[in-house]
Amino acid sequence: MTATRTARERARAELTQEIKDEARRQLAEVGANGLSLRAVARELGMVSSALYRYFPSRDRLLTDLIVDAYNAIGEAAETGDPGTGEPRERWLAIWQATREWAKAHPHEYALIYGSPIPGYQAPQDTVAPAARVALALVKVLTHTELRAIDGDVPPGLRAQAETLTKALGIVAGPETVARLLMAWTQLFGAINFDLFGQYVGSVDPADEFFTHSARRMAEFVGL
Amino acid sequence: MTATRTARERARAELTQEIKDEARRQLAEVGANGLSLRAVARELGMVSSALYRYFPSRDRLLTDLIVDAYNAIGEAAETGDPGTGEPRERWLAIWQATREWAKAHPHEYALIYGSPIPGYQAPQDTVAPAARVALALVKVLTHTELRAIDGDVPPGLRAQAETLTKALGIVAGPETVARLLMAWTQLFGAINFDLFGQYVGSVDPADEFFTHSARRMAEFVGL
DNA sequence: CACTGTCAAGAGCAGTGCTCTCGATTTTGT
DNA sequence: ACAAAATCGAGAGCACTGCTCTTGACAGTG
Numbered sequence: 001m002t003a004t005r006t007a008r009e010r011a012r013a014e015l016t017q018e019i020k021d022e023a024r025r026q027l028a029e030v031g032a033n034g035l036s037l038r039a040v041a042r043e044l045g046m047v048s049s050a051l052y053r054y055f056p057s058r059d060r061l062l063t064d065l066i067v068d069a070y071n072a073i074g075e076a077a078e079t080g081d082p083g084t085g086e087p088r089e090r091w092l093a094i095w096q097a098t099r100e101w102a103k104a105h106p107h108e109y110a111l112i113y114g115s116p117i118p119g120y121q122a123p124q125d126t127v128a129p130a131a132r133v134a135l136a137l138v139k140v141l142t143h144t145e146l147r148a149i150d151g152d153v154p155p156g157l158r159a160q161a162e163t164l165t166k167a168l169g170i171v172a173g174p175e176t177v178a179r180l181l182m183a184w185t186q187l188f189g190a191i192n193f194d195l196f197g198q199y200v201g202s203v204d205p206a207d208e209f210f211t212h213s214a215r216r217m218a219e220f221v222g223l
Numbered sequence: 224m225t226a227t228r229t230a231r232e233r234a235r236a237e238l239t240q241e242i243k244d245e246a247r248r249q250l251a252e253v254g255a256n257g258l259s260l261r262a263v264a265r266e267l268g269m270v271s272s273a274l275y276r277y278f279p280s281r282d283r284l285l286t287d288l289i290v291d292a293y294n295a296i297g298e299a300a301e302t303g304d305p306g307t308g309e310p311r312e313r314w315l316a317i318w319q320a321t322r323e324w325a326k327a328h329p330h331e332y333a334l335i336y337g338s339p340i341p342g343y344q345a346p347q348d349t350v351a352p353a354a355r356v357a358l359a360l361v362k363v364l365t366h367t368e369l370r371a372i373d374g375d376v377p378p379g380l381r382a383q384a385e386t387l388t389k390a391l392g393i394v395a396g397p398e399t400v401a402r403l404l405m406a407w408t409q410l411f412g413a414i415n416f417d418l419f420g421q422y423v424g425s426v427d428p429a430d431e432f433f434t435h436s437a438r439r440m441a442e443f444v445g446l
Numbered sequence: 447c448a449c450t451g452t453c454a455a456g457a458g459c460a461g462t463g464c465t466c467t468c469g470a471t472t473t474t475g476t
Numbered sequence: 477a478c479a480a481a482a483t484c485g486a487g488a489g490c491a492c493t494g495c496t497c498t499t500g501a502c503a504g505t506g
Contacts, residue, residue, distance in 0.1 A: 008472065008483075032338075033256065037463065049465080050485050058463065114338025115255075116419050127424055151439075157431040164425060181426060182409065182436050188421075189412020190405075196339055198411075201350055202387060203404060208380040213405050216374075220443070231452080231503075260494065272496080273454045281494065 016054050018044060020068070023061055024108070031107045032062060062111070067125055069108040074132025076101035081136055088218050090140045095187055095214035098133055102191045109195060113188055134184050138168055140223070141180075147222035151175040176222055183217040239277050241267060243291070246284055247331070254330045255285065285334070290348055292331040297355025299324035304359055311441050313363045318410055318437035321356055325414045332418060336411055357407050361391055363446070364403075370445035374398040399445055406440040 022040050037058050041048040055061040080097020081090050102109040112130070153161065153174040161174035172180070190213055193199050194206040203209040245263050260281050261271040278284040303320020304313050325332040335353070376384065376397040384397035395403070413436055416422050417429040426432040 012483095036461085038461080047486050048463085049487075052464070053484065110338035113415075113419075113421075115333035130421070131424075154431045154435060156428070157426070157435055160426050160432070178432065178435055179439070181432065182413075182439065185412040185416055185436070186405065186409055189408040189415065192336075192412065192415060193408055196336075198336075198353070201354075203380070203383050205379070208377045209383070209401065209404065212377065212380055212401055213408070216402070216405065235452095259492085261492080270455050271494085272456075275495075276453065 012054070019051065019054055020061070020064060024065060024068070027065060027107050027111070028105065029107075032111050035062070037061070063125070065108070066111055067129055069105070069112045070126055070129035070132065072105070073098060073101050073109070073112070074129055074136070077133040077136040081140065087140050087144045088215070088223055091137065091218045091223060092211065092214045094133075094136050094140070096211070098187065099191050099194070099210060102195060106195055109191070113192060114196075133187075135168075137184065137187075138170060138180070141172070141221075142170060144223070146172060146176060148173065149175045149179065149222050153178060179221045183221050186213060186217050235277070242274065242277055242284070243287060247288060247291070250288060250330050250334070251328065252330075255334050258285070260284070286348070288331070289334055290352055292328070292335045293349055293352035293355070295328070296321060296324050296332070296335070297352055297359070300356040300359040304363065310363050310367045310446055311438070314360065314441045314446060315434065315437045317356075317359050317363070319434070321410065322414050322417070322433060325418060329418055332414070336415060337419070356410075358391075360407065360410075361393060361403070364395070364444075365393055367446070369395060369399060371396065372398045372402065372445050376401060402444045406444050409436060409440050 019040060022043050023035060026040060026043075027035050035058070037051055037055075038048040041051045055064070077094050077098045080093050080100075082093055083090070102113075112126075150173065157178060158174045161177035164177050165172060165174075170177075190206070190210055194210065199206045199209075242263060245266050246258060249263060249266075250258050258281070260274055260278075264271040264274045278287070300317050300321045303316050303323075305316060306313070325336075335349075373396065380401060381397045384400035387400050388395060388397075393400075413429070413433055417433065422429045422432075
């Protein structure tokens with residue numbers, strides 16, 4: 001019963017996966033703009049209309065690829081973390097692993113950290129996967145003596161920081177949380193600028209600058 | 224002679240401008256992806272093929288809009304700078320003027336600081352306009368006593384920093400230059416995250432966080 | 447006045463996302 | 477075991493896109 005039912009459903013699941021794989025392959029070649037449902041179908045030896053049995057629209061396919069990409073870069077960041085050892089070295093390793101994934105999958109990266117594609121994608125599905133890189137960085141700080149930093153934090157930001165402190169379960173003052181957010185911003189800001197060509201003419205091979213930034217931001221958050 | 228010739232050329236220049244204006248209008252509504260040459264022509268009461276007399280391709284039109292956008296955000300940053308007064312306040316004013324332009328023209332902003340559109344746009348035309356915001360920030364530092372910052376800077380980055388020091392004509396050590404680049408990255412990284420929805424769930428109204436970041440980065444570069 | 451270059455317009459090509467219908471097959475309920 | 481129901485791939489077709497090519501009208505030049 002479940003065997004027969006899964007006969008269909010397994011075929012369906014497999015084909016769904018094949019479609020996503022082929023779409024990802026094409027994404028890597030021609031980018032999100034050039035991704036064509038008809039081309040994907042053609043490559044899979046099926047007709048374009050049949051594809052709509054599996055994805056209701058091109059945007060839904062892209063949204064699924066977005067979620068996958070968030071998880072992929074999140075996993076890259078997590079496995080880049082040695083898990084033990086000097087916190088600053090772990091921090092740096094996560095930064096570099098994240099950047100390396102981005103450079104290896106530029107179009108997938110652009111899909112998630114570039115301009116949003118249509119109007120918007122559903123945020124609900126992407127919120128949890130999107131947080132994985134940030135959480136990997138936060139994880140380094142737990143069970144670690146942070147240099148306490150104080151400074152004036154405006155009331156609204158202080159409230160936001162305290163909410164985050166509770167959600168993350170970390171021991172850090174509002175200024176430190178704000179700096180963590182700045183470090184997170186710096187990480188992806190630097191990857192964006194590097195990948196999208198904004199560093200051309202200033203720090204063209206950006207490797208050393210990126211590493212330098214990672215270290216400085218580690219100090220900046222009190223690590 | 225020049226009068227009659229300019230009669231034609233003036234008509235041509237005017238129409239070229241009208242096309243760009245209409246394209247910019249549509250860009251603001253439907254984004255770069257949705258920008259359609261046929262729709263632009265339709266709105267202007269002409270036929271699509273006639274448009275190719277003025278722009279050889281859709282990409283060329285977009286490239287022109289990109290250059291315009293770089294200049295617009297650069298001008299916003301420059302006029303946001305009061306020019307005199309407390310350097311830190313000038314620095315903050317530039318940050319805020321830049322962000323406000325971005326929030327007022329999200330699609331134009333995405334055009335220049337989001338994912339690069341097709342394969343690439345010609346970098347040569349965009350290099351100078353793209354530097355205007357950064358130069359506005361640098362201008363605040365000239366004729367100002369900077370707190371000297373020393374720190375280990377790897378050799379490659381040090382060389383890049385020294386090249387920049389000469390090009391910009393500023394008096395600053397390599398560590399300061401590196402931090403300036405980080406501040407520049409932070410500025411646009413924060414605007415990106417804000418505009419593209421990455422701050423949702425952490426610092427959702429990002430105004431205070433942005434201002435806070437601006438101040439902290441001012442200290443960070445030694446201002 | 448004839449000539450040359452510029453222009454808008456139209457037809458047309460190849461491609462796109464998406465919808466609908468039509469048989470064929472598979473799964474399900476009795 | 478057989479009929480009903482759900483699911484599937486295929487095909488035709490719609491409205492749209494960027495872009496090319498040709499045609500006929502107009503303006504400026506010798």
